[in-house]
Amino acid sequence: MNVYSVILAGGSGTRFWPLSRTARPKQFLSLATRAPLLVDTVRRISRFSTLKRTFVSCGPVHAPAVRKLIKGLPGSNVLVEPVARNTAAAIGLAAVHALAREPQPLLQVLPADHAVRDLEGFSACLDSAAHAARRGLLVTLGIRPTRPETATATSRSATRSDRRAFASGHSLKSPMPTPLRTTSSPGGSCGTRGFSSSAQTTS
Numbered sequence: 001m002n003v004y005s006v007i008l009a010g011g012s013g014t015r016f017w018p019l020s021r022t023a024r025p026k027q028f029l030s031l032a033t034r035a036p037l038l039v040d041t042v043r044r045i046s047r048f049s050t051l052k053r054t055f056v057s058c059g060p061v062h063a064p065a066v067r068k069l070i071k072g073l074p075g076s077n078v079l080v081e082p083v084a085r086n087t088a089a090a091i092g093l094a095a096v097h098a099l100a101r102e103p104q105p106l107l108q109v110l111p112a113d114h115a116v117r118d119l120e121g122f123s124a125c126l127d128s129a130a131h132a133a134r135r136g137l138l139v140t141l142g143i144r145p146t147r148p149e150t151a152t153a154t155s156r157s158a159t160r161s162d163r164r165a166f167a168s169g170h171s172l173k174s175p176m177p178t179p180l181r182t183t184s185s186p187g188g189s190c191g192t193r194g195f196s197s198s199a200q201t202t203s
Contacts, residue, residue, distance in 0.1 A: 001104050001105070001106045001134055002049075002053060002102060002105060002106065003048045003049045003053065003105075003106050003107075003108055003130060004049055004053045004054070004055065004094070004098045004105045004106065004107050004108070005045045005048060005049040005053065005054045005055070005107075005108050005110060006055045006057065006090070006091060006094040006107055006108070006109045006110070007038070007041055007042065007045075007054065007055065007056045007057065007110050007111075007112045008057050008087065008090055008091075008109065008110070008111050008112060009027050009038055009056050009057060009058040009062060009066060009112035009113075010025075010057065010058050010059050010062065010081065010084055010090065011025030011026065011027065011062075011113070012025065013025040013026070016029060016031075022061065023061050023062070023065075024065070025062070025113070026113050027041075027111075027112035027113040028062075028065055028069070031115065032115035036069060037112060037113045037114070037115065038056075038066070038069055038070070038112045038113075039069055039070070040115070040116075041110060041111075041112050041113075041114065042054065042070055042073075044116060044119060044122065044123075045108070045110065045126070047123065048108065048123075048126060048130070049108075051070070051072045051073050051074065051077070052074060052077070054073065054077060055077050055078075055079050055094045055097060055098070056070065056073065056077065056078055056079065056112070057079045057081060057090040057093065057094060058078065058079070058080060058081070059080065059081055059084055060080055060081075060082065063078055063080045066078050076097075077097075079093050079094060079097065081093065087109075091107070091109055094107065094109075095107060106130060106133050106134065108126060108129065108130065108133075125141055129141065
């Protein structure tokens with residue numbers, strides 16, 4: 001069961017305006033290192049999937065920049081969405097392409113615009129996620145909050161009494177509403193809450 005990386009690189013370029021534009025959303029900007037965020041993302045996942053097993057999902061206006069930045073990425077691995085339909089459609093399209101290559105691919109889905117400092121810890125998380133996904137689980141990576149944040153979805157893991165542990169992970173108990181900055185605590189009283197990272201692994 002080979003790992004296929006699906007990098008979500010769409011966007012409208014509004015978050016970092018005026019630096020970003022419609023044709024150059026933040027994943028094409030060098031915000032964390034000297035390389036664009038998209039290039040950093042491809043480098044982070046290179047130990048899990050080769051460029052031949054890496055898909056980049058984007059819109060028509062972004063496809064030329066993707067091909068230019070990711071040297072060696074096969075042209076057929078740039079998945080151009082004619083119309084933006086958000087995450088589920090992009091993952092579904094990538095799954096169709098992966099299934100055309102082998103009967104049981106393992107997909108790890110990653111946003112193109114994240115900055116990750118702890119590369120060793122991040123790789124360990126992906127290792128654990130792949131191990132769990134090979135057992136038929138759908139895995140999402142959570143981020144331990146350091147402050148309330150109204151723009152980020154939140155989830156809560158199961159309590160210790162009803163966890164199904166896989167490696168260092170926990171079973172997901174429930175999604176939670178986006179917190180109110182004035183009333184929410186950074187991690188919850190029991191430390192089981194986490195921000196959604198929009199990164200998933202599944203088989």
